[in-house]
Amino acid sequence: MIRFDNVTKIYDQKSRPALHSVSLEVNRSEFVFLVGASGSGKSTFLRLVLKEDTASRGAVHVAGRNVADIPGWRVPRLRRGIGVVFQDFRLLPNKTAFANVAFAMQVTGKSRTVIRETVPDVLRIVGLEGKGNRMPHELSGGEQQRVAIARAIVNKPAILLADEPTGNLDPTTSMGIMNILEHVNRNGTTVVMATHDNTIVNSLRKRVVELQHGRVVRDEAQGIYVGEIRAAAG
Amino acid sequence: MRIAFILSEVGSGLRRNLSMVISVVLVTFISLTFVGAAGLLQLQISQMKGYWYDRVQVAVFLCVDNSMSPTCAAGPVTAEQRASIRALLEGENLSRYVSAVEYESQDDALGHFQDQFANSPIVESVTADQLPESFRVSLVDAEKYGIIDEAFSSLPGVDVVSDQRELLEKVFSVMNRASLGALLVAGVMTLCAVLLIATTIRLSAFSRRRETGIMGLVGASKAVIQLPFVLEGVIAAVGGALLASGTLWLSSDFLITWLSRLYPETAFISAQQVLLLLPVLILLAALLAGVSSLLALRRYVKV
Ligand SMILES: Nc1ncnc2c1ncn2[C@@H]1O[C@H](COP(=O)(O)OP(=O)(O)OP(=O)(O)O)[C@@H](O)[C@H]1O
Numbered sequence: 001m002i003r004f005d006n007v008t009k010i011y012d013q014k015s016r017p018a019l020h021s022v023s024l025e026v027n028r029s030e031f032v033f034l035v036g037a038s039g040s041g042k043s044t045f046l047r048l049v050l051k052e053d054t055a056s057r058g059a060v061h062v063a064g065r066n067v068a069d070i071p072g073w074r075v076p077r078l079r080r081g082i083g084v085v086f087q088d089f090r091l092l093p094n095k096t097a098f099a100n101v102a103f104a105m106q107v108t109g110k111s112r113t114v115i116r117e118t119v120p121d122v123l124r125i126v127g128l129e130g131k132g133n134r135m136p137h138e139l140s141g142g143e144q145q146r147v148a149i150a151r152a153i154v155n156k157p158a159i160l161l162a163d164e165p166t167g168n169l170d171p172t173t174s175m176g177i178m179n180i181l182e183h184v185n186r187n188g189t190t191v192v193m194a195t196h197d198n199t200i201v202n203s204l205r206k207r208v209v210e211l212q213h214g215r216v217v218r219d220e221a222q223g224i225y226v227g228e229i230r231a232a233a234g
Numbered sequence: 235m236r237i238a239f240i241l242s243e244v245g246s247g248l249r250r251n252l253s254m255v256i257s258v259v260l261v262t263f264i265s266l267t268f269v270g271a272a273g274l275l276q277l278q279i280s281q282m283k284g285y286w287y288d289r290v291q292v293a294v295f296l297c298v299d300n301s302m303s304p305t306c307a308a309g310p311v312t313a314e315q316r317a318s319i320r321a322l323l324e325g326e327n328l329s330r331y332v333s334a335v336e337y338e339s340q341d342d343a344l345g346h347f348q349d350q351f352a353n354s355p356i357v358e359s360v361t362a363d364q365l366p367e368s369f370r371v372s373l374v375d376a377e378k379y380g381i382i383d384e385a386f387s388s389l390p391g392v393d394v395v396s397d398q399r400e401l402l403e404k405v406f407s408v409m410n411r412a413s414l415g416a417l418l419v420a421g422v423m424t425l426c427a428v429l430l431i432a433t434t435i436r437l438s439a440f441s442r443r444r445e446t447g448i449m450g451l452v453g454a455s456k457a458v459i460q461l462p463f464v465l466e467g468v469i470a471a472v473g474g475a476l477l478a479s480g481t482l483w484l485s486s487d488f489l490i491t492w493l494s495r496l497y498p499e500t501a502f503i504s505a506q507q508v509l510l511l512l513p514v515l516i517l518l519a520a521l522l523a524g525v526s527s528l529l530a531l532r533r534y535v536k537v
Pocket residue numbers: 011012017018036037038039040041042043044045
């Protein structure tokens with residue numbers, strides 16, 4: 001589903017590359033944790049998948065296509081196949097939870113009837129039944145993140161990218177979010193989640209890819225993450 | 235759905251930048267009023283040119299008793315002189331330039347004079363022998379006045395050759411300068427309008443960068459992201475153009491009625507011609523606003 005071939009990303013010539021010869025393959029329906037210290041290149045990885053940035057060297061393949069070959073006007077189509085969730089939720093503050101989710105369908109031209117049918121379903125999946133009329137500031141952090149996940153999955157993307165989705169949430173709420181992501185993954189969506197949170201990584205026992213200074217230093221099928229501890233020791 | 239969505243985005247954008255939108259409306263209003271005024275003046279000039287150039291004649295005035303020019307030293311024009319002048323005017327050599335020759339006798343001249351100044355006491359004191367007889371020459375090309383002047387002004391029996399066009403040229407040059415002035419103001423104001431539209435759209439895009447960022451992430455196309463902003467600019471500018479159209483329509487209607495009462499002889503542009511100019515103004519506004527917003531967005535709304 002996602003394949004990186006010797007991908008190097010250099011933001012500016014003076015500092016070291018954000019990604020350095022990264023080769024990695026993520027299969028369809030896989031769940032992958034992308035771990036590593038701050039600045040190790042996790043967000044950069046996700047940005048390259050979305051073609052928010054282009055690789056300096058190497059090739060990024062998404063759903064079988066080299067993203068470098070996708071012309072600018074086709075990038076929106078690429079992104080419709082990818083859902084994204086961020087640490088800071090990125091909801092529109094002046095729109096209700098329902099409208100925030102509906103927004104993702106509106107911009108892609110879905111009809112009003114389809115939107116009215118789909119959005120409540122998706123809100124139910126993320127556990128926000130009956131809260132569609134709330135404004136983001138009337139929701140807790142965990143609930144806001146659920147809205148963001150609902151928005152990310154409402155167009156039934158093949159890939160879900162999550163950049164520290166639990167970064168702002170307490171452990172219990174985080175586990176709730178993880179349950180939703182696992183649910184989404186079980187329905188066939190490939191999930192790549194960048195995180196610092198070793199409790200989550202260690203309790204889910206999924207594939208773990210660890211980045212360090214832009215290089216892949218570990219790739220284990222049912223891995224754990226002890227990054228913060230090792231960093232403290234070393 | 236997408237259209238409804240885009241329109242609701244446009245509506246929220248217009249509401250959010252209301253004061254900027256109003257300033258765009260006003261600036262386009264003023265600038266297009268000047269553009270329109272310059273256009274109408276040009277129309278009026280070409281209308282008058284068309285009307286008058288067909289009618290202006292070169293008058294070859296013949297000597298009367300009290301003529302002062304040296305060609306009249308021998309006294310009033312004689313019958314032979316008149317005949318030879320007529321022969322020359324109607325002859326082979328000038329037939330390329332002359333389309334018609336009319337003879338105006340002293341009695342005809344008095345008749346015209348009396349018509350023209352019908353209500354003036356001056357009519358009483360003028361007699362036919364004080365007015366010169368003349369040949370009224372219509373030219374194929376009104377610009378070729380010089381040929382007649384050269385050929386006749388030194389002939390014995392000819393007093394002066396006068397070109398009515400000269401007077402018209404003076405009027406036209408004044409009008410031309412006025413329309414040029416209007417055009418100059420229009421140019422400066424249009425530049426202001428374009429810059430203001432670009433700034434407004436940029437500000438609007440900046441204040442909504444969160445939305446546009448999210449739109450980009452969920453896969454909205456560039457057109458869907460940019461269209462609301464472009465429409466905002468176009469709507470504001472067209473609003474200004476409508477105001478300008480209304481102003482031009484009302485004031486030209488008033489001016490034309492007023493002026494044609496003062497100068498019933500003059501051909502003024504018609505209401506239809508004014509009406510035809512207005513859609514051009516509106517189209518111009520839409521085009522300017524569309525292009526300047528697109529250019530403004532190119533750097534600010536990245537997909
Ligand atoms: N837009 C940018 N311009 C220049 N340098 C950048 C840019 N984005 C990231 N970097 C640099 O690239 C490196 C990797 O950044 P990245 O955001 O991928 O790290 P990360 O693993 O996501 O870190 P964190 O866990 O703190 O989010 C960092 O050194 C960062 O300073």
